[in-house]
Amino acid sequence: MTIRFDNRVAIVTGAGNGLGRAHALLLASRGAKVVVNDPGGAVDGKGGGHAAADKVVDEIKAAGGQAVANYDSVAEAATAANILKTAVDAFGTVDIVVNNAGVLRDKTFHNMTTEDFEFVVKVHFLGTAYVTHAAWPILRAKAYGRIVVTSSNSGIYGTFGQSNYGGAKLAVVGFMNALRLEGQKYNIMMNALAPIAATRMTESLMTPEALAKLRPEFVSPMVAYLCSEQCQRTGDIWSAGAGTFARIEYREAEGLRIDGRAPTIEDVADNVEKIADVSASRVFRTSGEEVAAVVSGS
Ligand code: NAI
Numbered sequence: 098m099t100i101r102f103d104n105r106v107a108i109v110t111g112a113g114n115g116l117g118r119a120h121a122l123l124l125a126s127r128g129a130k131v132v133v134n135d136p137g138g139a140v141d142g143k144g145g146g147h148a149a150a151d152k153v154v155d156e157i158k159a160a161g162g163q164a165v166a167n168y169d170s171v172a173e174a175a176t177a178a179n180i181l182k183t184a185v186d187a188f189g190t191v192d193i194v195v196n197n198a199g200v201l202r203d204k205t206f207h208n209m210t211t212e213d214f215e216f217v218v219k220v221h222f223l224g225t226a227y228v229t230h231a232a233w234p235i236l237r238a239k240a241y242g243r244i245v246v247t248s249s250n251s252g253i254y255g256t257f258g259q260s261n262y263g264g265a266k267l268a269v270v271g272f273m274n275a276l277r278l279e280g281q282k283y284n285i286m287m288n289a290l291a292p293i294a295a296t297r298m299t300e301s302l303m304t305p306e307a308l309a310k311l312r313p314e315f316v317s318p319m320v321a322y323l324c325s326e327q328c329q330r331t332g333d334i335w336s337a338g339a340g341t342f343a344r345i346e347y348r349e350a351e352g353l354r355i356d357g358r359a360p361t362i363e364d365v366a367d368n369v370e371k372i373a374d375v376s377a378s379r380v381f382r383t384s385g386e387e388v389a390a391v392v393s394g395s
Pocket residue numbers: 110111112113114115116117134135136137138139140142149169170171172196197198199200220224247248249250251291292293294295296297298299
């Protein structure tokens with residue numbers, strides 16, 4: 098089976114560099130018409146220009162693919178909507194949205210300004226919501242859609258100095274968890290990627306040996322699969338990097354059950370290790386499943 102994207106239109110945000118570029122090149126090489134979105138600028142989101150997006154569009158066209166550039170920021174609702182307009186004007190519709198755009202403004206929380214906090218949340222979380230919101234009516238009307246949000250092990254597991262970034266990166270997972278349910282009956286599949294790759298964003302954080310193994314192209318097959326018709330999974334988090342692919346899942350401990358009387362603080366204090374022990378654990382797919390289990394004590 099060869100996975101193809103003929104007659105599919107894909108938007109890849111932040112596709113001028115790193116992972117987004119690799120995703121765009123792979124999708125285009127398999128027949129997708131790609132909107133290469135990127136306003137340019139540095140890792141911290143400062144500056145801008147057309148060169149990053151234009152270069153990737155040129156690469157796609159040189160390889161025989163179809164692509165159009167868009168230079169709008171995902172971080173404002175109006176400019177994000179314009180990314181969709183580019184897709185519709187150039188290719189008539191949209192089928193695939195890869196929310197990949199990202200910035201870093203790392204500092205310990207103590208030293209972080211609220212402006213740096215807000216900016217990072219805006220690009221990663223609100224940017225994902227704005228672009229997806231603009232695409233949603235089209236996907237819903239055509240009863241087809243594949244959406245990827247880009248999370249991070251920083252949000253899932255924690256990285257020192259990334260309270261803004263980590264918070265925003267887990268926010269997109271919460272966002273996906275709701276849209277997975279809302280999109281299911283419209284054949285809109287939505288998944289989260291937790292990539293690990295050597296890009297300008299990570300080059301200062303990793304050793305040269307790690308960087309050599311972490312080619313962005315090694316992540317993109319996961320994204321392309323999640324964007325394919327063949328993908329029938331929705332609402333999962335997928336780690337991908339250096340040729341390793343693995344699903345990440347939350348689990349909830351069996352915990353402690355107090356029945357027939359009101360629980361006390363001491364019940365919690367005396368049993369905190371049991372409450373924390375996930376050696377026997379459960380996995381819930383919706384908040385309703387968890388509430389039902391808690392209420393029934395099962
Ligand atoms: P990168 O810096 O090479 O690429 C990010 C791209 O997003 C840049 O081209 C940038 O111009 C663009 N961008 C920034 N602000 C934008 C905005 N407002 N609107 C549209 N585009 C904008 O970094 P990399 O590593 O390729 O990151 C891609 C995504 O993967 C990001 O969301 C990042 O947080 C995420 N990620 C990367 C990891 C890694 O190991 N490289 C690890 C975990 C997550």
